[in-house]
Amino acid sequence: MFLPPAGFVLVHPITARTAIVAREGSAPGGPRFFAKRVASAHRGVAEAREMLVREGCILHLLAGSGHTAAPVADGADAAGPFLVTEMAAGRPVGNLAIGSTDEPTRELVAALLALHAVHAAADGEGPLEVVHGDLSPENLLVRAADGPLPCHVTVVDFELASYRDGGPPQDGSFRGTLRYAAPESAREGARTVRGDLFALGAIFYERFTGIPTRHREGPALILEVAEEPVDLRPASGLPTRVEGALARLLAFDPSGRAASAKEVLDQLA
Structure with missing residues (x-):
């Protein structure tokens, strides 16, 4: 089960990779975003958690390049680490x-x-x-x-x-x-x-x-x-x-x- 980060509403699944599960979501009344979490079967795997944290770090560093999705929120909650980015057009x-x-x-x-x-x-x-x-x-x-x-x-x-x-x-x-x-x-x-x-x-x-x-x-x-x-x-x-x-x-x-x-x-x- 995918739990959206606080303040976001689940819309529908986009992809389901081996370690990372991604979902399309939205802030109430706002634009759509792309949310990722570590898949439940891999939450205890350090490499899977590090993948998501590292992606957030890289996207913050690349923000403003004009060629990557801008990060909106990242961190961790009771369900583990999460990353939310803008829904890139295209x-x-x-x-x-x-x-x-x-x-x-x-x-x-x-x-x-x-x-x-x-x-x-x-x-x-x-x-x-x-x-x-x-x-x-x-x-x-x-x-x-x-x-x-x-x-x-x-x-x-x-x-x-x-x-x-x-x-x-x-x-x-x-x-x-x-x-x-x-x-x-x-x-x-x-x-x-x-x-x-x-x-x-x-x-x-x-x-x-x-x-x-x-x-x-x-x-x-x-x-x-x-x-x-x-x-x-x-x-x-x-x-x-x-x-x-x-x-x-x-x-x-x-x-x-x-x-x-x-x-x-x-x-x-």
Whole structure:
């Protein structure tokens, strides 16, 4: 049973992950929010509690970036830790029709700008060193926008993120969405900027072409991700610059990948 934090009313469930349960809710008479708690089966698991607390810390630090959901309330009560954020506008990339854009270059630029805002964030003490660590089509939200770009991208779900003050255990285990993970993440559990860039490339290659970068299931998928380069097939109608950027993002060896989203943005300029 999901108990909404004091002052919020449960509307309906959004997701149910292994350790974190999320629900849509609202303050009486106010806008809708997104509330998360540790699932009841995991309330005694320190790592699950730390995930939620760390996500709240990261979102507070990224507040004002324009590309993440603003935190509204966080803390702990009798039911354990909770995090409430604004309900970010937009549709998940995974809910968009394949190839349903006439401007793939500018859509990819919008996504890279969002990721750059996360990776390059800093405060008075220096770089925050945020790495999302679990990018997927479900946690990149796209909405229409006015201005030079036709859309705006918001990055959500920082449960598995790391930053300068900590992150998930570095025990060599993989945590995240395997189908979009970088090879080194699958092999070693590494969480890096280049790993995020690989995931972004996998998401948008599939978004633009309808062709998944990975095709196997179960244990075979682990081996495919960890050991096999992505087989990039020619995409009809995709601009050459976008094809080149995706190929660079999806390089098997991280040393062959761009070191930052800005490098790819410069390539697309």
